[in-house]
Amino acid sequence: MVVRTKFERYPEPSFYRIIRAEPEMDPENRKGRVWVERFFRGENKGIVEISQAAYKTDYRLVPKHEESKYLETVPDQPKAEKVMPYSIEMPPLLKLYAEQNQLSTTVKFVGKPGRNYRVANEGEESNCNITPGLGEPASPQLYEGVL
Incomplete structure (x- = not known):
């Protein structure tokens, strides 16, 4: 040690x-x-x-x-394993294109090896939610009135 x-x-x-x-x-x-x-x-x-x-x-x-x-100061419980979803929704613009061409609007999630997560098997429930978008802005007042 x-x-x-x-x-x-x-x-x-x-x-x-x-x-x-x-x-x-x-x-x-x-x-x-x-x-x-x-x-x-x-x-x-x-x-x-x-x-x-x-x-x-x-x-x-x-x-x-x-x-x-x-x-003795380190807790014994192991960290919860991250399970990423099997498939995720496409970004908005790509999703619109796929809908216009009658294609699937979801894509298979591909993870990088060696990271601290694993990709769920088909039909398995994930414990991480991945949604396309920009998230919540740091200063929402700057975006008031913007469409």
Whole structure:
């Protein structure tokens, strides 16, 4: 277990538990790949690779007798899994074109691998709502009277 001194300024614990390390045998012994379970401000962020920042001298090894102090402050419940919908509605202009040409107005949702969500199977319920549009403006008074 290591702590980055940059994150010790927060009241919640921030630390890394090393899962796997693959050192490259270079003369300085500074390069390699490291996968860690990342805890930031008391929240488990999952397993990530920190190879781009692993060479920095900002890390402090946590002694075994202090590890329990960090682990007892982290909640045990796992994060709820995000399930994205199987298909989503088209944006308004594309939807209008599809309706005029008697085409389907929904498209299959394609996610990027390695993200913290999964795409629902066909017929499965999702727990995220994706709707086309711009959302709620930060300053609604600027749009008063606009059609």
